[in-house]
Amino acid sequence: MSTPPTNPSGSPDPSDPLSGFNPLEPPPGLDPMPSAAIAPPVDPRLLVRQEGLRGYVDEFKRKVRGGELGSLPVVIGLIIIWLIFSLQNSQYFSAANAEFIVYYMVGLGMLATGLVFVLLLGEIDLSVGSVSGLAAAIYAVLSVEHNWNAWLAVIVTLLAGAAIGGTQGWIFAKIGVPAFVVTLAGFLAWQGVMLWLLGSTGTINLEPKALNALFSGNSYFLGGDIAGAYILAGIAVVGFGASGFLEQRRRKAAGVPARPTGELVARTVVLAIGAFLVAWILNRASGVPNNAVIFLALLVICDFVLRRTTYGRKVFAVGGNIEASRRAGISVPMVRISVYAISGTFAALGGLAIAATTNAAGQAGADPNNLMMAIAAAVIGGTSLFGGRGRVWSALLGILVIESINAGLFMLGLTLDIQYMITGGVLLAAVVVDSLSRRTQKSSGRA
Amino acid sequence: MTDPVSGSYAPALADGEPVLALRGVSKRFGAVQALTDVELEVHTGEVLALVGDNGAGKSTLVKSIAGVHTIDDGQIEWEGRPVSIHRPQDSQHLGIATVYQDLALADNLDVVANLFLGRELTTHGTLDEVAMEKRAQELLDTLSIRIPSVRIPVASLSGGQRQVVAIARSLIGDPKVVILDEPTAALGVEQTAQVLDLVERLRARDLGVILISHNMVDVAAVADTVAVLRLGRNNGTFPMRGTTQETIIAAITGATDNAVTRRAARATGPRPEGEA
Numbered sequence: 001m002s003t004p005p006t007n008p009s010g011s012p013d014p015s016d017p018l019s020g021f022n023p024l025e026p027p028p029g030l031d032p033m034p035s036a037a038i039a040p041p042v043d044p045r046l047l048v049r050q051e052g053l054r055g056y057v058d059e060f061k062r063k064v065r066g067g068e069l070g071s072l073p074v075v076i077g078l079i080i081i082w083l084i085f086s087l088q089n090s091q092y093f094s095a096a097n098a099e100f101i102v103y104y105m106v107g108l109g110m111l112a113t114g115l116v117f118v119l120l121l122g123e124i125d126l127s128v129g130s131v132s133g134l135a136a137a138i139y140a141v142l143s144v145e146h147n148w149n150a151w152l153a154v155i156v157t158l159l160a161g162a163a164i165g166g167t168q169g170w171i172f173a174k175i176g177v178p179a180f181v182v183t184l185a186g187f188l189a190w191q192g193v194m195l196w197l198l199g200s201t202g203t204i205n206l207e208p209k210a211l212n213a214l215f216s217g218n219s220y221f222l223g224g225d226i227a228g229a230y231i232l233a234g235i236a237v238v239g240f241g242a243s244g245f246l247e248q249r250r251r252k253a254a255g256v257p258a259r260p261t262g263e264l265v266a267r268t269v270v271l272a273i274g275a276f277l278v279a280w281i282l283n284r285a286s287g288v289p290n291n292a293v294i295f296l297a298l299l300v301i302c303d304f305v306l307r308r309t310t311y312g313r314k315v316f317a318v319g320g321n322i323e324a325s326r327r328a329g330i331s332v333p334m335v336r337i338s339v340y341a342i343s344g345t346f347a348a349l350g351g352l353a354i355a356a357t358t359n360a361a362g363q364a365g366a367d368p369n370n371l372m373m374a375i376a377a378a379v380i381g382g383t384s385l386f387g388g389r390g391r392v393w394s395a396l397l398g399i400l401v402i403e404s405i406n407a408g409l410f411m412l413g414l415t416l417d418i419q420y421m422i423t424g425g426v427l428l429a430a431v432v433v434d435s436l437s438r439r440t441q442k443s444s445g446r447a
Numbered sequence: 448m449t450d451p452v453s454g455s456y457a458p459a460l461a462d463g464e465p466v467l468a469l470r471g472v473s474k475r476f477g478a479v480q481a482l483t484d485v486e487l488e489v490h491t492g493e494v495l496a497l498v499g500d501n502g503a504g505k506s507t508l509v510k511s512i513a514g515v516h517t518i519d520d521g522q523i524e525w526e527g528r529p530v531s532i533h534r535p536q537d538s539q540h541l542g543i544a545t546v547y548q549d550l551a552l553a554d555n556l557d558v559v560a561n562l563f564l565g566r567e568l569t570t571h572g573t574l575d576e577v578a579m580e581k582r583a584q585e586l587l588d589t590l591s592i593r594i595p596s597v598r599i600p601v602a603s604l605s606g607g608q609r610q611v612v613a614i615a616r617s618l619i620g621d622p623k624v625v626i627l628d629e630p631t632a633a634l635g636v637e638q639t640a641q642v643l644d645l646v647e648r649l650r651a652r653d654l655g656v657i658l659i660s661h662n663m664v665d666v667a668a669v670a671d672t673v674a675v676l677r678l679g680r681n682n683g684t685f686p687m688r689g690t691t692q693e694t695i696i697a698a699i700t701g702a703t704d705n706a707v708t709r710r711a712a713r714a715t716g717p718r719p720e721g722e723a
């Protein structure tokens with residue numbers, strides 16, 4: 001190296017990183033800079049997936065190693081649960097029991113759906129159980145005691161849920177009280193309001209009107225006609241397949257990587273087998289309960305909102321990095337307030353669904369167990385407690401697990417104490433899996 | 448040679464007005480006077496290095512331009528007109544893009560989502576993922592940026608790749624000035640070279656670049672002009688060509704004697720502790 005002209009001492013001091021500095025020459029460490037004109041060769045580490053089965057297996061292995069387990073653990077867990085209970089009681093693996101599980105999962109599933117939004121922010125809403133009980137009480141008082149039009153009472157109830165959630169979100173987002181504390185206060189306070197509304201009798205019987213009729217136990221899609229279940233399965237399969245192929249065509253036209261046709265066909269076929277199997281089973285009982293149809297429709301809408309709209313993108317961004325979101329011009333308080341409003345609305349809707357199963361709004365409506373079950377469902381289904389990772393479908397998968405366990409324990413005649421212990425254990429297991437997978441992701445640089 | 452304290456100097460590459468200019472800007476945090484009467488000019492096609500010791504106020508200056516902080520006093524001029532910048536959006540709308548020292552990427556989102564965060568392309572009110580992916584790929588290609596896939600979460604990229612994505616993200620809105628706060632601070636040699644390459648490509652696209660750096664080697668490699676901040680004040684602006692490292696170091700440390708004489712003294716006497 002030539003002696004820098006500006007260095008009068010004549011000998012570069014090796015301990016000084018700045019010695020040898022010459023503004024007219026590129027610094028030594030940067031000498032072999034690749035020229036911008038020559039495109040560098042394709043990085044051999046590029047994640048180009050081979051087509052066909054081989055590529056699938058490779059990608060699957062890579063994901064599992066990276067801690068991206070997706071819904072795999074839940075699906076396996078669900079199968080194990082079904083196997084265990086079927087071995088214990090032959091009645092378990094029956095159409096009637098499937099119908100029972102599908103019908104009773106809806107109320108809690110709706111609470112869990114709202115919670116998925118909150119968990120995506122990396123926050124928690126402890127008030128959903130109380131809000132659901134309060135919503136049933138509000139609806140009962142308006143529609144039964146005040147003789148309001150039933151649909152109007154439903155709308156006011158849902159708005160009340162949104163307002164309650166939005167207020168809690170506002171206190172969290174604008175005043176800065178931790179969400180955990182705000183919603184814990186809500187957990188107590190809204191239960192108090194519910195008890196006050198229900199008054200001395202403690203229970204108000206509902207009439208099967210409006211939404212309450214659709215949520216009731218003898219309301220089936222197309223009146224339980226065999227065609228009903230198959231039509232629903234057909235819509236799901238056609239919708240899924242068509243959107244997949246349309247997306248593939250748009251991607252190919254734009255010249256960006258697209259899913260291979262074989263993979264699209266395989267996915268559609270798997271969904272078709274599952275959907276028509278469920279339809280067939282439910283048809284052997286009474287058909288598809290209307291409350292489940294509404295629940296599934298809401299899941300499709302929420303999935304669309306979260307994955308396909310700028311609003312959903314904001315929710316994921318705030319859950320991933322609050323500061324980055326703020327700097328990208330996202331109004332973090334608005335996202336938080338709206339997410340809590342969504343959670344409150346789903347809690348109210350879930351409350352109406354739960355009340356419809358007994359045709360009454362009662363003190364049991366705000367059972368604290370409902371809150372735990374709903375949180376457990378969202379987490380078991382694969383939505384992370386740490387924010388930024390999850391899908392609304394985890395509400396469905398998780399609640400299926402919980403209701404499958406509940407139905408089994410009920411059938412075996414096990415009492416509440418055992419039920420609580422087992423559900424608590426399952427929740428703990430799900431949280432442990434979530435934390436472990438996050439740790440794996442961290443060590444493989446994915447979180 | 449220019450007087451390091453007066454700060455009077457016309458940049459070599461300048462023809463005409465600066466695109467962005469700060470006139471007498473001051474900013475205070477409680478008891479800390481972070482910036483006092485700071486002057487700064489950036490021209491298109493110029494890489495302006497902003498250097499200074501830790502706590503000199505470089506990040507504060509950047510955040511004032513970016514709208515994270517509001518200035519207490521002085522004026523910011525954009526293309527000759529005084530403007531007021533109160534929110535990050537104000538700065539973005541003018542055409543100033545900022546890449547912060549603490550990377551502002553959402554780790555859980557993929558590269559495309561991060562590039563377009565806050566200004567997603569939509570069709571019929573829904574995200575146009577195909578268009579965004581196509582534009583992302585084109586942008587990364589024109590910048591010769593190589594990453595494994597634009598559809599993997601940013602969390603799985605290396606430090607250099609993340610920095611390059613953060614810089615690419617700043618280019619989505621077609622800015623005229625790009626501010627890079629310590630873009631190479633946490634990077635290794637090869638990754639630093641990638642980022643400096645990218646800085647040169649930004650200049651070639653006629654952008655004004657403000658590069659904040661601790662590393663004089665980086666500064667020497669790409670800067671046209673060096674502005675020194677010391678204790679929140681200007682302490683000289685130098686053309687990179689024809690200015691010695693010692694002059695700049697002297698301005699950074701505020702030595703009344705200059706580093707040349709210090710080094711000469713050091714060669715004979717015992718080495719003082721805690722030297723910069």
Ligand SMILES: Nc1ncnc2c1ncn2[C@@H]1O[C@H](COP(=O)(O)OP(=O)(O)O)[C@@H](O)[C@H]1O
Pocket residue numbers: 476479481499500501502503504505506507508
């Ligand atoms: N948000 C803030 N609140 C209070 N003081 C701050 C804040 N940001 C920076 N400062 C202070 O301003 C001074 C300049 O800091 P900074 O701009 O980060 O320096 P640099 O980036 O040059 O190292 C420091 O004394 C720092 O402590």
Ligand SMILES: [Mg+2]
Pocket residue numbers: 505506548
């Ligand atoms: Mg700094």
